[in-house]
Amino acid sequence: MLTKEKQAPELLEETKPITGxxxxxxxxxxxxxxxxxGYPGGAIMPIYDALYDYREKLNHVLxxxxxxxxxxxxxxxxSSGKVGVVFATSGPGATNLITGLADALxxxxxxxxxxxxxxxxxxxxxxxxxxxxxxxxxxVTKWNHQVTDASEICDTLAKAFxxxxxxxxxxxxxxxxxxxxxxxxxxxxxxxCDHIRSYRPKPIVRKEYIEQAADLINQAQKPFVxxxxxxxxxxxxxxxxxxxEKTGIPAAWTIMGAGALPSDHPQNVGMLGMHGNxxxxxxxxxxxxxxxxxxRFDDRVTGRLDKYAKQAKVIHLDIDPSEISKNVTAxxxxxxxxxxxxxxxxxLVEEKKHTxxxxxxxxxxxxxxxxxxxxxxxxxxxxxxxxxVIQQLNELTQGEAIxxxxxxxxxxVACRYAKLNHTRSNITSGGLGTMGFALPAAxxxxxxxxxxxxxxxxxxxxxxxxxxxxxTIMQSGxxxxxxxxNNQFLGMVRQWQELFHERRYSFVDITxxxxxxxxxxxxxxxxxISERDDLKGALEQxxxxxxxxxxxxxVTKENNVFPMVPQGCSVxxxxxx
Amino acid sequence: MTDQKPVEKQEYNITVxxxxxxxxLNRIAIIFSRRKLNIESFNSSxxxxxxxxxxxxxxxxxxxxxxxxxxxxxKQVEVLKxxxxxxxxxxxxxxxxxxxPTDVIAEKAVVERLLRENGARAVVIRKDYTVFETxxxxxxxxxxxxxxxxxxxxxxxxxxxxxxxxxxxxFNRKLREFxxxxxxxxVVENEFLNNRDKVFTM
Ligand SMILES: Cc1ncc(C[n+]2csc(CCOP(=O)(O)OP(=O)(O)O)c2C)c(N)n1
Numbered sequence: 001m002l003t004k005e006k007q008a009p010e011l012l013e014e015t016k017p018i019t020g021x022x023x024x025x026x027x028x029x030x031x032x033x034x035x036x037x038g039y040p041g042g043a044i045m046p047i048y049d050a051l052y053d054y055r056e057k058l059n060h061v062l063x064x065x066x067x068x069x070x071x072x073x074x075x076x077x078x079s080s081g082k083v084g085v086v087f088a089t090s091g092p093g094a095t096n097l098i099t100g101l102a103d104a105l106x107x108x109x110x111x112x113x114x115x116x117x118x119x120x121x122x123x124x125x126x127x128x129x130x131x132x133x134x135x136x137x138x139x140v141t142k143w144n145h146q147v148t149d150a151s152e153i154c155d156t157l158a159k160a161f162x163x164x165x166x167x168x169x170x171x172x173x174x175x176x177x178x179x180x181x182x183x184x185x186x187x188x189x190x191x192x193c194d195h196i197r198s199y200r201p202k203p204i205v206r207k208e209y210i211e212q213a214a215d216l217i218n219q220a221q222k223p224f225v226x227x228x229x230x231x232x233x234x235x236x237x238x239x240x241x242x243x244x245e246k247t248g249i250p251a252a253w254t255i256m257g258a259g260a261l262p263s264d265h266p267q268n269v270g271m272l273g274m275h276g277n278x279x280x281x282x283x284x285x286x287x288x289x290x291x292x293x294x295x296r297f298d299d300r301v302t303g304r305l306d307k308y309a310k311q312a313k314v315i316h317l318d319i320d321p322s323e324i325s326k327n328v329t330a331x332x333x334x335x336x337x338x339x340x341x342x343x344x345x346x347x348l349v350e351e352k353k354h355t356x357x358x359x360x361x362x363x364x365x366x367x368x369x370x371x372x373x374x375x376x377x378x379x380x381x382x383x384x385x386x387x388x389v390i391q392q393l394n395e396l397t398q399g400e401a402i403x404x405x406x407x408x409x410x411x412x413v414a415c416r417y418a419k420l421n422h423t424r425s426n427i428t429s430g431g432l433g434t435m436g437f438a439l440p441a442a443x444x445x446x447x448x449x450x451x452x453x454x455x456x457x458x459x460x461x462x463x464x465x466x467x468x469x470x471x472t473i474m475q476s477g478x479x480x481x482x483x484x485x486n487n488q489f490l491g492m493v494r495q496w497q498e499l500f501h502e503r504r505y506s507f508v509d510i511t512x513x514x515x516x517x518x519x520x521x522x523x524x525x526x527x528x529i530s531e532r533d534d535l536k537g538a539l540e541q542x543x544x545x546x547x548x549x550x551x552x553x554x555v556t557k558e559n560n561v562f563p564m565v566p567q568g569c570s571v572x573x574x575x576x577x
Numbered sequence: 578m579t580d581q582k583p584v585e586k587q588e589y590n591i592t593v594x595x596x597x598x599x600x601x602l603n604r605i606a607i608i609f610s611r612r613k614l615n616i617e618s619f620n621s622s623x624x625x626x627x628x629x630x631x632x633x634x635x636x637x638x639x640x641x642x643x644x645x646x647x648x649x650x651x652k653q654v655e656v657l658k659x660x661x662x663x664x665x666x667x668x669x670x671x672x673x674x675x676x677x678p679t680d681v682i683a684e685k686a687v688v689e690r691l692l693r694e695n696g697a698r699a700v701v702i703r704k705d706y707t708v709f710e711t712x713x714x715x716x717x718x719x720x721x722x723x724x725x726x727x728x729x730x731x732x733x734x735x736x737x738x739x740x741x742x743x744x745x746x747x748f749n750r751k752l753r754e755f756x757x758x759x760x761x762x763x764v765v766e767n768e769f770l771n772n773r774d775k776v777f778t779m
Contacts, residue, residue, distance in 0.1 A: 119769070120767050120768075120769035120770065121769040121770055121771075121772050121773045122773070123767060123770065124770075125773075134600055135600075135603060138600065138603050138604055138607060139607050139611065142654070143654045144600070145600075146599075146600075147765075148765065148767045148768070148769060149765060149768070152765050163654055177769075179769060196654065197596075197657075197755070197759040197761070198595070198596050198654065198655050198656060198657045199654045199655075320652070321648060321652075322645070322648035322649055322651070322652050326645060326648075
């Protein structure tokens with residue numbers, strides 16, 4: 001055996017000279033890290049060398065591209081609620097992380113990325129594989145820091161984990177020069193960090209705002225709740241449900257919040273935004289009190305701001321004070337972690353049932369079923385629709401699976417129709433809308449929730465952006481179900497061209513390889529179908545298969561996702577066709 | 578309650594207290610450039626407390642925009658506190674230096690009076706040129722340019738604005754308590770940059 005058995009950190013004497021790279025590994029173990037996604041290179045070799053001794057304890061997943069590594073880290077973080085850890089080398093390794101960093105920042109995903117850097121004395125000399133990683137990543141990280149001395153590594157790592165996971169979570173990056181990785185120093189053990197003097201992860205909860213909010217809610221005739229990922233990030237699902245059930249208020253979700261309340265909860269009235277449900281969008285402009293919980297009024301949710309919920313008093317609960325009154329002016333700003341603020345609010349609100357008001361949402365839903373949903377989920381035509389594939393998947397998984405989606409029409413269809421019984425079951429690139437996200441994120445999601453079924457729903461376009469990660473699946477043996485909804489188009493762009501550019505289909509007609517053959521080249525089983533009669537059987541085959549499986553479903557080419565709030569329109573101008 | 582704020586743009590003085598941290602300047606600057614906002618004046622200096630820096634940023638914008646910007650700045654991990662004020666709420670100064678040919682100045686006695694009127698004083702007097710300094714508001718330092726132009730102004734430079742907040746007891750006490758409770762760390766700089774030739778690398 002090549003393993004040099006090392007003493008566990010707790011057994012170390014007072015001080016012991018070790019290298020910066022070894023200290024980093026000690027730190028990761030102390031932080032409870034079990035999985036790392038990464039790709040080695042010259043400038044991070046000392047860290048990989050140190051990792052070699054701990055490969056039994058720290059599972060390193062060798063991805064096929066650093067973008068895949070960071071999306072996997074995101075998937076891991078989103079399914080597990082823990083911090084995702086990613087390694088990359090200097091220069092091109094580090095720059096390949098940018099998309100994932102931007103994605104994680106906008107979707108508040110906790111990540112600690114470690115990049116190798118050239119020797120400190122070479123910084124700024126255009127040395128081989130040198131890139132100014134700190135400058136490049138500044139706008140896409142919650143915090144970043146360059147380490148040029150080994151003795152700084154432990155404190156920096158501890159700070160990084162604290163910043164990544166506390167408050168509004170986000171990605172942080174530590175760039176470590178090669179000399180700092182190699183340098184020996186007196187290691188005095190690793191101490192986790194829970195306080196930084198200039199950093200306030202959460203604002204102080206102000207009682208008067210809770211009281212004002214409760215007053216507004218108690219007086220409201222037509223209150224309406226919008227919730228986002230904040231509920232999930234705050235692990236406040238129980239507190240949220242208690243609030244919803246006591247107040248009897250109908251509640252709708254942003255795609256980042258999907259799953260925090262089960263899909264079939266009677267007060268869950270559906271999805272908000274551009275491709276959201278009809279009722280929740282229209283009713284936003286009818287409610288008298290709008291209660292936004294852990295959501296940030298993204299333009300995909302609000303449509304035209306000057307016509308958004310103008311009649312309503314707005315109560316906004318958010319951990320990030322700079323989100324409050326950023327897009328929609330709050331009448332009552334409830335600063336704080338919703339895990340803390342929701343129970344305080346629940347205690348002050350009256351128990352109610354807004355039966356009539358809730359019924360209005362159901363009426364709208366009926367209208368939407370007739371105009372859109374029925375045809376999408378149970379089509380009369382011969383060709384398969386994306387919606388019926390998701391519908392069939394729901395029946396087979398009973399809402400128990402984690403659904404990871406890429407970006408495009410299939411994403412909107414999956415988010416709209418997937419049944420989710422549990423929180424942390426909907427993993428998608430919400431804020432950045434990154435094509436190529438789903439395959440690597442699904443790999444990460446499975447590592448983060450190994451006892452759950454993970455289904456990646458991907459378009460034929462997006463799949464081709466990061467399909468090299470099939471290699472990661474092959475080598476790691478991870479079990480991911482890949483469902484490609486192939487409409488032979490860059491569908492979402494084609495839909496916009498159809499609706500807003502007089503059907504001028506400019507470069508959206510995409511040719512694909514034989515996906516099943518490609519998968520088989522990676523030793524992954526697969527099947528392609530185009531007939532309705534095969535759908536159930538093929539999905540069953542995929543779900544029952546031991547190990548990963550790729551199922552391609554040929555769907556109708558020019559289907560559109562409706563309802564839709566066209567860009568520049570108000571949410572109440574939502575179109576059913 | 579949607580209280581109507583004035584929407585006119587005006588000058589705002591943003592005061593930012595931060596840790597002394599490499600790279601933070603960039604983080605703060607990006608908050609402006611990302612929104613395509615022009616900074617009128619930007620000053621960064623150590624504060625009265627060791628290890629704590631103070632930025633004075635001047636921007637011509639609506640209060641709405643300034644409030645949001647301040648929120649984004651305060652959100653940065655190493656930022657301690659952000660304030661913003663209109664010009665009425667601060668005492669502010671800019672310093673300017675003027676270089677003029679010494680012979681012209683020496684010959685023309687009027688200049689002396691003009692300088693006195695403008696509160697300027699000589700910083701350097703050389704055979705070939707003299708450098709004057711004055712401190713004040715924009716109009717005052719601008720005015721002296723006009724005065725000195727006919728006397729062969731060679732070079733002019735003006736500093737960024739620094740401002741003291743009129744209202745309140747200021748931040749000094751809070752800062753001191755803060756530093757006493759939680760002393761800051763020393764900044765770790767790159768000490769290897771000078772050793773280029775002495776280090777062997779692979
Ligand atoms: C990296 C990236 N490039 C481009 C886009 C723009 N974009 C959004 S949706 C879309 C089409 C996606 O096509 P496909 O993956 O086939 O999915 P479909 O919409 O057909 O379901 C494109 C190109 C994007 N979101 N991300």
